[in-house]
Amino acid sequence: MPSSAPGKNRKRVLLKLSGEALMGAEPFGIDPSVLDRIATEIKHLVERGVQVGIVIGGGNLFRGEKLAKAGMNRVAGDHMGMLATVMNSLAMQDALERLRVGTRVMSAVSLTGVCEDYDRRFALRFMKAGQVVIFTAGTGNPFFTTDTAACLRGIEIDADVILKATKVDGVYSADPNKDPDAVRYDQLTYNEALQKQLGIMDLTAFCLARDHEKNIRVFNMQKPDALINAVLEESEGTLITC
Ligand SMILES: Nc1ncnc2c1ncn2[C@@H]1O[C@H](COP(=O)(O)OP(=O)(O)OP(=O)(O)O)[C@@H](O)[C@H]1O
């Protein structure tokens, strides 16, 4: 399908990709076949005229909290975590550009010669011109997560929806990887998620999205075409609303 001409009224999404989902069956790092499959699905969205901003996690490489538990200074660990998100972002940029999808990586911390600094107005211009923008290095601050960064950037770029692409097929009454009796929701509100302390995202991310009236759709990125369905059919996983 040919690329749509840049236009004013196209759908704009903020896609949060779990770092762990990039591992595929590997114990650490990135499975190139998973990366290429996800890049192909993103290309299909761009070809259908969807403006795509992406935030990628770093859990397949480093998490500050885990490093701190092993004895490292938490801030140093969080800096490593943020740099892990940069590595994932560069890998995704490479995969997209091999598919001839123009892609910019914009970082919350300056990494001269590696990627661009984050600038909201430039990011919007790139997306309107049909380029994918990957917002990397989280919020640029320790003690936050890329879920919070995804909500922050989603609000800043006024995304129609924040898509949390992960390894489970929605939000459950309890962590489905720990509780076999957990039940999946089709839809729920932020206040329900907060009251029930559902651990699919951190509280800061939930509160930010709720306070700025951004819906989040949680879906399984391992399911082929789930991303396309989530955006075009609005049919996958769980929708979290105000
Ligand atoms: N109520 C719940 N419903 C669904 N999943 C839940 C719930 N509570 C906890 N989880 C867990 O949350 C995980 C999703 O988190 P995900 O891996 O996307 O997080 P992340 O930390 O943002 O990503 P990254 O891998 O980049 O660090 C699921 O794999 C699941 O085990």
Ligand SMILES: O=c1ccn([C@@H]2O[C@H](COP(=O)(O)O)[C@@H](O)[C@H]2O)c(=O)[nH]1
């Ligand atoms: O704003 C942020 C975002 C992330 N970090 C650190 O990066 C890792 C990886 O991110 P995940 O969201 O866990 O995938 C995170 O554990 C933090 O250590 C950060 O410091 N600030």
